Amino acid sequence: MEIWDNSNGLPQNAVFALEKDNHGYLWIATEEGLVRFDGISHLVFDQTSYPEMLEQTYYTFFKTSSGIWGTADRSIALLEKTIEKVIDCSAITENTWIRAIFETETGELFIGTQSGKIHVWDNGNFRELEFWNPEKRLEILGFYPIEKSKLLVGTTHGLYELNLSSKQMKLISAENFTAQKVFGSNQSVFISSPSEGIFRLKENYEMDPIISNDLIRDLNPISLTTDSENRIWAGSTEKGLILIENGMVSRFTYPELKNYTIRKIIKEKENLYLGTLGKGLALIRPAKVSQLYFDILSGKNIKAIFQSADSSIWVGTRSDGLHRIKGGSIRSLTVKEGLIQNGVTTIGEFQGKIYSGSNSGITVIDQKSGKVLDQITQEDGLNGNYVYAIYKDSKGWLWILTRYGGMHYLDENGTLHTVELPEKYSNTNFISILELKNKQLIIGSMNQGIFRIENGKFIENLTLPLTPGEDTIYCIFEDENDDLWFGTHGGMVLLSNGKFRALKKSNGLKSQSVYSIISDGLGGIWISNNFGVQYLPNSELDRFKENGAEDFFIASTLFNKTLGMPNSEANGLIFPAAIQDFSGKIWIPTVEGVGVIDPSSSSQGIQEATNFIWDELHMGDKKIPIGTQITIPTGVNMFQVSFSLIDFENPSQYSLYYRIGTDTDSWLPIRDQRQLTFNGLKPGKYNLEVRILRYGKLDQVKSLPIEVSASLTETTPFKILAALIFCLLVYFIVKYYLNIQMKKSLEEMVGQRTIELSRANEKLKNAVLEIEDQNLILKEITWNQSHLVRAPLTKAMGINQLLIKYANYSNVEKSKEQLEIELLETLKQLDQLVKETHAKSENIKTNEQ
Incomplete structure (x- = not known):
């Protein structure tokens, strides 16, 4: 679930209406104005920014092929990417207000009011619908078209049919029946009555009861809608959602919405858009990142994660012990069961035993029984009790890295050895380790660079081109080309051909720190940081190797809490800081649980085309909708071009670049903004291009012709004339x-x-x-x-x-x-x-x- 309210985009938290226009924008009606939403950014329409609006609060939406007609108390507006039209209805709303609106195929507008009248807007004039003459005084509650020429009218005194071809009206229900809400789809039409329940309308206008009002007394009728499977959805006046299917009622509650009424619902494929009273807009969608649903791990600060040879997953926590997951069940170990400490910093495996490191030493656990067998501390030969990393190499040696120059290994006989190092490294903290393809070991440290080890002997030390404090090497990765990547507190550092290069936040990393680097074997790597998990395709890494420019910007995709991560902040200074299990899934420890990503499905199944839309041209206070091209008038030096990339599934899957001109090397990154500003363009014709990448791969390039008009003094004939005059002037002066x-x-x-x-x-x-x-x-x-x-x-x-x-x-x-x-x-x-x-x-x- 992702929520937008007045703290992150909405002007106010009460949602009255919700609908998508023909471009795909989601429109939200609030007390303080209309909001257009594209999945990541909001554009607020109010009387301050759009003075053509006669009112700020709209209550109902009716979608047509022209756009969305929104109704306020005394005016209506057509919404289609922007506010296309506003009609003053004060002439027909004296002592009443608008309740319903409908557009005919010929463009006529039917406007129903609380006073029971239907007015027709045609060619700029209002007139009353001549064949609407109910016998009783009533209130119009809603319109619902059922055929091209037929319209159902729900009122406080019955349900009516309007035949627009024959210009006749007909009461098709009991006169005392209140048709509070008429809704449905091409498959079925439903009518809700506050006293009798919900009915399905048959072809002969008979009403087939669906569910009694006794079972849905808390149902909020204005929220009723149907989905593609013809199921009925509604919000509860008390809490949560109501689903009605085959005469059965199911209820769904969400902790985030427990105190807020759901007033509007859009069910679109697997997504639920919920407009609430007081909480703004909530979007519920399938998570791209799954979580572990063990209560004992829910909300816990997760540290090291490790998969042992028997496929079981061992999960360490900050203060809640060690947990073993296997076969859908979980088993926990704490100090009560013999752990040396409940905080786990690292996990490894050696000769059928699990080694759990902490800041007080190592606990040795029998892998099969899960019982604690032994402990290893300074008293047993460790240089320090704070254990940062445990790692088994291809020789079967178990490496143990600690504080105070602690670089140890257990050989195949279980004998503990300490690697001899120069005296100046006696206080170094070793925190990460990797065995290379050539069987050498690379060990990362805090502030002392990397150490190359071979056959248990120190070979060399290399410092990284980082400032003090940044030189903390959280992880090490060797790519297919045998180049080394280091995840550090100063970004990712590449070691290739003996030279270091840094890929930092300014180059597209979401965070300064990189805690883990894992290859998915499918064409990319996944890195964890303080803002989630970032996917980088190998093609972009290769581009970084080839591109020496300082302004390099990498294309990537971010997976964070909005896509299902229990928390966007991943954990670091643990080992391993992430794992890829035997099935290929990647496990990420966060400060509030474990996130599990399936790389094979993350970038697959892209069915919808990228919905990129050129939006508005901004010149000073003017906002002009963009069509196929734009022309900048004479004298305008600065202007902005805004655009939208509509996506409610995963807006972070895109990386955008732009250029204006034809220089192929001049693509500039578009970061979080959705507006490009240009200043001082010379008169002439330009082509603005936006390059769109999805999951790091080129999806499409959108272009917009721009013509910057020249003033009289900037035209070619004027310049020629000026040149001739100048030449004559020079001639006469010389003469x-x-x-x-x-x-x-x-x-x-x-x-x-x-x-x-x-x-x-x-x-x-x-x-x-x-x-x-x-x-x-x-x-x-x-x-x-x-x-x-x-x-x-x-x-x-x-x-x-x-x-x-x-x-x-x-x-x-x-x-x-x-x-x-x-x-x-x-x-x-x-x-x-x-x-x-x-x-x-x-x-x-x-x-x-």
Whole structure:
């Protein structure tokens, strides 16, 4: 039995109505709102979260192909995955309230009220049913369709038939008959009368008595229902359930519900859904984990469990002794029968004897007779009286592990030996042991790692990569690949190829501690912890070996109290902390009894397909039902997609992962939430996928197309236009810059040229001045040539002519010699003038250069 009330999902504990919609959701009507339940999570519909609701309290449900019609005092609502429609009925409920509702094939709604009227809702309007005209004033108590066009109406003054085709009504019972509840199935229709009992309605409307009211005076009529075998179920006003079959009444009581009235019942296959007054919803279903029904073990804190060679099971307890189960009977041993102590920490077998360890030593018991034979304590050679583990190896040696470095074994002759260890391990507590396939022994300790032993000799010690306190090795397991797994206080630690890797709670383990690891031989292992028993398929263990990512999340299935465990907390620091018996069943000790799991049936018989449903899209305060796809409007950055995985058998059998996109390596685990949040997705089209595994094996993948709308500024044409504008802007900026640079360059060039021209003008002016000076010199030269040179030249030429013709001149006063001397002087004078002229011309040439 599992119970949901206002402490774990319901808004209030009084259940008025109970029904499943066409999707498979279970709807619960309470005083504080409607609740939709998928087997693991609740969604509450009230006026705060769903303001379209006109009322919060609904009293009756009527299921149709459209969904569930729920009736409140003055309104009705259609429920199908969500609240599809709400109709205000205040116009027809003045001074009365709604008692019944029915939907025709054409979509018309018949609404019956406490005042005895039937109103029809058609095309948004109410009208009274014209052919409903009973002769007496009455109250309508319920509707029940029997054919496509016929409806039974239960009232306080008789049972009526409404023929919707012929539009006629007919009283089919005595007028003084109160048809309090009309119920049944396609096989049979039943009528309950508070004064006469329960009747079966025959084809001719005769009433066949089923059971007298005298036998069911405590029956709660509003809870009446039938199951698939046509049996009648009802709740008792006093306590428990009533089953009516073949005229016989059976009663079932449940300690959890002993003070609460059962008001609504759904019997579905092997499941019972019970709506109670004050206790909320109770779900009773076949247990996946069976228990031992021995009173002496009921509720006891169970410690070590062991199966001996004769198939008997030995069960140790914390303070209630040792118990032997064989052939359906149980026998107990306590200190009265010779046990050294009633608390049992470990159990083993050696040479036809049972060795029961405690924190005070070992009790030796004869396996056949069950009598105590002997005791083994420190006085007999043990290092400590607190015995943690007793284990027999393939050589027939019995290993005994205790506190204070106690690593002992009894050889085939029964002689006690102590393994010699380095001094630093003299105070180590040894708590677990396993013989490997290579015949070596691995012994686990508290805070000192593992010890490898061969032929009774210490080989090596290895510490695990755990923090102090976590390094407590509760169990050891060797898999098919000869890799070692250690159950520790810090998770499961794998030793493969000489390297350690830890599988922790963050990787999918339900608890930090792992007390036992058992292979079922069918493809998986079972581990016990503080929250139940977890099943891990070998394929997931192999995936862990291959996957080196820190965000690895393992697919698993959890078996806990909701599936039949006597308590979800298993026991640890005992040996063995779980066993697999000779039939393959796994026995788990818990703090309140023994849980027994049959691995062969746990994952078999899966008949129902996974019922996965995309639920609602949440955007701010808006909640929109999800269809085949969703579109996120422009401007919405964050949204949530909720979904449901409807399962009332074993919701914990699923492991879920999701991804958005196509990267096959990006599957992310979905833990306990049923809502995925996305923030900042870029505009575009996406495909949201949810990967569903059952018992660690892929079941199916569900997908949901999502389109994130782009704003105007995020569209491709806008981006292209923006790019063009940007390019043009860059062009004009560059052009403007180049123009400025060119202008500046031209200005610099003009300035430079102006300077050069100014300099040229100066040079030109200087040149002109020089030319003018040179012209003066030239003029001077020319003047010299024309005046100074010409005179001596003429004189020289005249003297020369005179000398040539000297004989012809008689009046010459000078001698010829004097004339020659004078000619020479004249020529010298002329030569001096030529030299001066040449010097001036050289000066002009230098200035030109």
